Amino acid sequence: MYNTMLMEQDNVANHEGARAYAMTPELELYTAVMTAALSDNFYESKDERVNRIAELVDKVSPEFVAKLAVYTRTVMNLRTIPMLLLVELARVHNGDDLVARAVEQTVQRADEIMELLMCYQWRNPSADPRKKLGKLSRQIQNGLQRAFNRFDEYQFAKYNRGNLKVKLRDALFLTHPKAKDEGQQHLFDKIVSGTLETPYTWETELTALGQRQFGSEEERREAVRTKWEELIDSGKLGYMALMRNLRNMLQAGVQFPAMLKVAGRLSDPEQVEKSRQLPFRFLSAYREVSGVESPMTNMVLNALETAVRHTAANIEGFGPDTRVLIASDVSGSMHFPVSRNSTVMNYDIGLLLSMLLKSRCRQVVSGIFGSDWKVVNMPSDNILSSTLQLHKLSNSVGFGTNAFNVFDWLIVNSVETGEIVDKVFFFTDMQMWDLTGDNRSLLKMWGKYKKKSPGAKLYLFDLAGYGQMPLRLVRPDIWLVAGWNERVFGVLEAIEKGEDAIDVINKIEI
Numbered sequence: 001m002y003n004t005m006l007m008e009q010d011n012v013a014n015h016e017g018a019r020a021y022a023m024t025p026e027l028e029l030y031t032a033v034m035t036a037a038l039s040d041n042f043y044e045s046k047d048e049r050v051n052r053i054a055e056l057v058d059k060v061s062p063e064f065v066a067k068l069a070v071y072t073r074t075v076m077n078l079r080t081i082p083m084l085l086l087v088e089l090a091r092v093h094n095g096d097d098l099v100a101r102a103v104e105q106t107v108q109r110a111d112e113i114m115e116l117l118m119c120y121q122w123r124n125p126s127a128d129p130r131k132k133l134g135k136l137s138r139q140i141q142n143g144l145q146r147a148f149n150r151f152d153e154y155q156f157a158k159y160n161r162g163n164l165k166v167k168l169r170d171a172l173f174l175t176h177p178k179a180k181d182e183g184q185q186h187l188f189d190k191i192v193s194g195t196l197e198t199p200y201t202w203e204t205e206l207t208a209l210g211q212r213q214f215g216s217e218e219e220r221r222e223a224v225r226t227k228w229e230e231l232i233d234s235g236k237l238g239y240m241a242l243m244r245n246l247r248n249m250l251q252a253g254v255q256f257p258a259m260l261k262v263a264g265r266l267s268d269p270e271q272v273e274k275s276r277q278l279p280f281r282f283l284s285a286y287r288e289v290s291g292v293e294s295p296m297t298n299m300v301l302n303a304l305e306t307a308v309r310h311t312a313a314n315i316e317g318f319g320p321d322t323r324v325l326i327a328s329d330v331s332g333s334m335h336f337p338v339s340r341n342s343t344v345m346n347y348d349i350g351l352l353l354s355m356l357l358k359s360r361c362r363q364v365v366s367g368i369f370g371s372d373w374k375v376v377n378m379p380s381d382n383i384l385s386s387t388l389q390l391h392k393l394s395n396s397v398g399f400g401t402n403a404f405n406v407f408d409w410l411i412v413n414s415v416e417t418g419e420i421v422d423k424v425f426f427f428t429d430m431q432m433w434d435l436t437g438d439n440r441s442l443l444k445m446w447g448k449y450k451k452k453s454p455g456a457k458l459y460l461f462d463l464a465g466y467g468q469m470p471l472r473l474v475r476p477d478i479w480l481v482a483g484w485n486e487r488v489f490g491v492l493e494a495i496e497k498g499e500d501a502i503d504v505i506n507k508i509e510i
Contacts (some may be wrong), residue, residue: 017306025059026502027480028465032056032073033081034483051466054088054123062093066102067508073106074509076485077276082106083119090137091123101510103143110151110168111159111404113144116176117166133166133174141175149179153187157196169194170482173189202241229258239275242266243285243304251292259296272310279352279486280344282308287343288382301384308383312356315489316496320362323421326354327406328390329428331370332399334463338484349484350463351390351425353398355383356486357425371398373405403432407445411452420453429464450477459495461488 023031032053045056057065069085072078086106090099107113120140121133160168172191179185190196198204211225228249231237237245242262249262265271281440286304290299318324334347351368358364359380367375368390374397379385403426414420432442450456462482481491491501 001149023480025056026064029053029056029060029065030068030505031462031465031480031482033068033078033085033465034076034488035463036081050084053084054091055201057085057088058092062089062098063510065089065093066098066510067505069102070105070510071505071508073108075117075490076483076487077278078485079109079112080115083112083116084123086116086140086143087119087123090120094137094139097139097142098510099137099139100142100146103140104146105510107144109159110155113147113171113175114159114166114168116140116165116440117171118164121166136174144171148172148175148188149180149184149285153190153196154199156187156191157199158201160191160196200234200236200499202237202245205231216258225252225254228252228254232258232261239265239271240277240281243277243281246285246300247288247292247391250289250292250296250300256296259299263299266300267306267310268302269310269313272307274435277311278484279308279311279356280338280349282311282349283384283387284342284344287388290388305382305384308356309359309381311486312359312383315356315360315486316493318361318423322361322363322423323419324357324361324364324423324425325406325410325421326358326364326366326425327373327400327403327427328354328366328368329403329426329432329463330368330390330394330397331401331431333401333429333431335394335399346429346463348387348391350461352383353386353461353486353488354425354427355386355390355482357489358386359383366429367406368393368397369401369403370394371400371402371405372407373397373402375409401428401432403428404442404445407442407449410449411445414449414452420456422453422455423457423459425459425461427461430460430462430466431464446478447488450491454508459492 006417032049036049038054065085066089069082069089072085073082083106086099086103089102093099103116117133117136120136124133126133139153146448156168166174169191172188177188181187205227209223212223214223228245231332232249232254242265246262247497249259254262282304286301289300289304310321328347328350330347330351334345334350336346338346338349354366355378358366358378361380364380365375366378367373374393376390376393378389406424410424446458456477458478460480462480463484465482479495481488481495491504494500494504
């Protein structure tokens with residue numbers, strides 16, 4: 001009796017008005033931060049997401065929040081959301097150095113010192129508008145003091161920007177780091193006096209070029225092409241800068257030897273690993289370059305395909321006897337950009353992750369679902385081109401979220417051919433329509449399929465983090481993973497060992 005009553009308390013409605021289930025605070029916080037670009041989403045505004053995260057921080061242990069901040073930055077390679085977690089953690093926890101240790105581990109780049117302080121200012125506005133910040137958390141200050149000791153002049157100068165609300169000089173005065181030696185004290189003095197040496201970056205080089213006067217448009221184009229070739233040859237053009245400027249290089253007419261170097265760097269496995277790019281960055285670059293009319297476009301596209309295959313190399317695939325079905329949600333709510341200025345949609349993330357996983361499986365059926373379910377066979381090697389092909393088909397299945405049609409197909413196929421699958425993957429925003437009370441509800445359809453394949457497991461990849469699930473996770477055959485990064489597949493390894501995403505986060509050492 002009481003167990004049933006407690007279970008009913010977990011019943012909620014999702015944004016489609018369908019029956020769903022509440023998550024534990026830890027699981028909801030995990031899904032909320034793994035899928036947050038801090039911009040408006042289809043069902044939730046930026047401010048609503050931020051406030052929900054803040055409320056969830058109150059409901060979980062400080063140790064979990066600290067570990068989640070470090071995990072999102074160092075494992076999942078997210079940059080903005082860990083700062084929010086640290087600020088909210090400082091609001092609710094004090095009395096030890098947990099926050100300081102988390103700050104020290106989370107801040108990985110010099111500009112993140114300012115990012116953290118600006119986040120703190122945003123969430124803790126000063127009563128005096130003349131001040132940069134209200135009273136700064138002592139533990140955040142301690143953590144940033146340690147972070148200051150990790151960076152050199154080039155790293156500080158690279159991010160010493162004048163358009164920031166909290167500048168590098170402000171950060172130094174706010175945190176009062178203690179120099180570890182005379183050399184570092186000299187560096188701090190240069191920050192205060194504004195005499196840091198201007199770093200050699202592609203931005204400064206192109207800015208200087210743009211200020212020159214040219215006798216003709218042809219002379220200007222030649223100078224731009226030559227400058228790009230100099231930047232490429234210098235080896236100082238970072239990996240992200242290469243990807244962001246591929247279109248510019250091709251349109252500038254950069255010659256074959258230089259573009260060959262670019263393609264070599266893009267496709268180098270060590271460079272890919274070191275760059276820590278989110279997979280959809282490769283998709284954005286591929287999409288940008290595809291339309292450029294240049295004899296070297298195909299070489300660049302092939303290099304991007306090779307690069308993204310390297311990101312999939314560490315995904316733990318399944319043996320040749322494991323049969324897999326991968327279903328990607330392309331419903332109406334997934335047709336929303338991941339951030340304000342991005343052309344990448346939520347469903348693009350799902351399609352790309354599904355193709356990354358597909359590349360690591362031997363026996364696999366893949367497809368897309370909205371109102372209907374469609375099996376779409378794509379080659380496993382061409383991850384980015386397959387993703388774009390699926391993108392073009394996204395309107396062909398309607399804009400509903402009838403995920404139960406996937407199980408309908410599985411059941412019919414098992415009857416007609418005798419074939420079953422062992423693992424079912426959904427890449428979705430979890431806002432699935434559920435015909436409550438009908439025999440084709442998602443829960444009942446999964447139960448029906450389990451009769452055909454008793455050992456089957458269902459993996460839900462949450463791409464939106466709204467905080468509800470279409471199925472309860474109390475069952476040992478349903479698992480939840482969240483995020484936009486190929487590293488989410490690392491959680492699958494833990495699941496195979498009987499753990500889950502929360503267990504993986506709790507293993508982080510602070």
